[in-house]
Amino acid sequence: MTIRVAVCYGRPEDPAAFDDYYERVHIPLASKVPGLTGYTYSKAGSLDGSEPPYYSVASLYFPDAETLQAGLTSPEMGAAAADVPNFATGGATLFTHEEVSVLDGS
């Protein structure tokens, strides 16, 4: 079981400033959240070349609900969450979901 916390950033007012701040300040902060088993980040794209609904997407992976809950309530997550308004001028949409494989290999 893997729980993914998705952080979908809306297009910021100044993308270059967002990119610089995210990589320089926010990644080091968010990387410190206890219990993380993975953390990925990249710009979003669309399937047809149109403007994607989000500018970029971060994925924070946790092994189970208990570890997620401990991570969410940690001082490190508090610091990372408090940092988001410093750069996310296009807003941030957060949600969780489990990575449950449904691939039918037949």
Add this chain to the structure above:
Amino acid sequence: MTIRVAVCYGRPEDPAAFDDYYERVHIPLASKVPGLTGYTYSKAGSLDGSEPPYYSVASLYFPDAETLQAGLTSPEMGAAAADVPNFATGGATLFTHEEVSVLDGS
């Protein structure tokens, strides 16, 4: 490198009917898309217990841009895409992003 196609479903008019159709009809269709290296699906949640922005989330994983492009233009993807209006009464938000690890292990 892994490219993730995110399919985020808005809350459907009839969740039970959505669930039944998705599992019975759509998973078998979408599983046939060529080049898929992974396919996960689950209900979405929120970090604070509030209503999440999406009802459920599917992740389709492809190993690279060429395989993704071949998958997107396949007849199997055409069939899966054509099936979405049959059940996604709450809409579907699609985007792509690469799973690039940024975890600072220090």
